[in-house]
Amino acid sequence: MRPDMFVIYLLLRLFALLPLRALHALGAGVGRLALALRAASARHAQVNLAIARPQLDPAARAALVREAMAEDGKTLAEVVKIWGSSPRKALQLVREVRGEALFDAALKSGRGV
Secondary structure (H helix, E strand, C coil): CCHHHHHHHHHHHHHHCCCHHHHHHHHHHHHHHHHHCCCHHHHHHHHHHHHHCCCCCHHHHHHHHHHHHHHHHHHHHHHHHHHCCCHHHHHHCCCCCCCHHHHHHHHHCCCCC
């Protein structure tokens, strides 16, 4: 394994050891940092919300962008938790499954998902 990939793998495994609550806090911070640094994802969120919610005043739209970026960061943290954990531990994190019957029906159809 290349040294840079080993470092990434090691960090992934180490971060996955953290409790989900701590990862969510870190992820929300990463999302807010991305907004502060005007990352592409933050600019996309701003443009998309301007198109989707033109009736919002700028302050309300900015608040929604901040919330969306924090949630994006939390999602990234969840991915780290799942990828860095064993399958057994990852499945223990599942709290609710929606659309399982639709997924099963698609698999049974033989056409893929």
